[in-house]
Amino acid sequence: MNKLTLFFGIVCLLVFATACEEQQRGFAEPPRDYESQRAVDNDSLLNFLQTRFYNYEDYATADSSERITFDINIIEEDDADKTPLIDQVEQINVKIKNTEGVYFDHTAYILDIREGVGTAPTAADSVFVTYKGLLLDLSRFDETTNPVWFESLSVVKGFSALMPHIKKAAAPTINSDGTYAFDGFGSAAIFMPSALGYYNDSRSVPAYSPLIFAVDLYTYNTTDHDGDTVPTHLEDLDVDDYYDDDTDNDGLPNFRDDDDDNDGILTREEYDANNDGMADDTDNDGTPDYLDKD
Numbered sequence: 001m002n003k004l005t006l007f008f009g010i011v012c013l014l015v016f017a018t019a020c021e022e023q024q025r026g027f028a029e030p031p032r033d034y035e036s037q038r039a040v041d042n043d044s045l046l047n048f049l050q051t052r053f054y055n056y057e058d059y060a061t062a063d064s065s066e067r068i069t070f071d072i073n074i075i076e077e078d079d080a081d082k083t084p085l086i087d088q089v090e091q092i093n094v095k096i097k098n099t100e101g102v103y104f105d106h107t108a109y110i111l112d113i114r115e116g117v118g119t120a121p122t123a124a125d126s127v128f129v130t131y132k133g134l135l136l137d138l139s140r141f142d143e144t145t146n147p148v149w150f151e152s153l154s155v156v157k158g159f160s161a162l163m164p165h166i167k168k169a170a171a172p173t174i175n176s177d178g179t180y181a182f183d184g185f186g187s188a189a190i191f192m193p194s195a196l197g198y199y200n201d202s203r204s205v206p207a208y209s210p211l212i213f214a215v216d217l218y219t220y221n222t223t224d225h226d227g228d229t230v231p232t233h234l235e236d237l238d239v240d241d242y243y244d245d246d247t248d249n250d251g252l253p254n255f256r257d258d259d260d261d262n263d264g265i266l267t268r269e270e271y272d273a274n275n276d277g278m279a280d281d282t283d284n285d286g287t288p289d290y291l292d293k294d
């Protein structure tokens, strides 16, 4: 194991431990109806994006290895001629599923700040990032200026939904002091309704707060949580961004199940036995062997 892998591994463990601790604290009140809260939040977001600008001039003049602190200000007085965020964002749709399994489309707004030179992760991957989290009153509720690993599936939905929109840096180089330098990393931000954030959970931000996350992506790992050789992002069979798909109904979702069809043959042994890079389907019935009992 080289030093980089070891370092990343330790940080991963710490992040995981923190995530577990946070999960134990619970939610404060029964959640509001998604449809009405979605409308309220979208009004707030649109008003915000029309009247605020970000420090795009700082990014334009920065070196590609320089990290810039993301900043937003009101368009007024000396800044009256700045370009409003609404002219720079693109809309995406993110589905939120309620406890009855009903989906509600939510609109979020993505700001491309700097295009990275590498590839982009999926929403299920582990990412090595710096980030800043803001509320619409521009108060900062979270920030890290030193890169940390995040397991995308364990953070708020809007954060992981942003990941496929950012490209990573070039391969890192080692500085004389032993730290790693990343050049050409991507940066992007998401402006999201509260349902993609903490919603009715008031432990770290006021309940029903729309959130802003600005993220710099240095690198990422494609995840395979159960080690069954099927990457986690492919274990979301119905592609709804919820990883609760459970082919054999044994209560263990596919991404944590090393025998997805419960036929006694481990998925890793029947997924791609002929090593052609495709899931095998021996009986040609359209269901790959690892999800097919016969």
Ligand SMILES: [Ca+2]
Binding pocket: 236, 237, 238, 239, 240, 241, 242, 243, 244, 245
């Ligand atoms: Ca799914």
Ligand SMILES: [Ca+2]
Binding pocket: 246, 247, 248, 249, 250, 251, 252, 253, 254, 257, 259, 260
């Ligand atoms: Ca299962």
Ligand SMILES: [Ca+2]
Binding pocket: 226, 228, 230, 235, 253, 254, 255, 256, 257, 258, 259, 260, 267
């Ligand atoms: Ca599996």
Ligand SMILES: [Ca+2]
Binding pocket: 259, 260, 261, 262, 263, 264, 265, 266, 267, 270, 289, 290
């Ligand atoms: Ca199997």
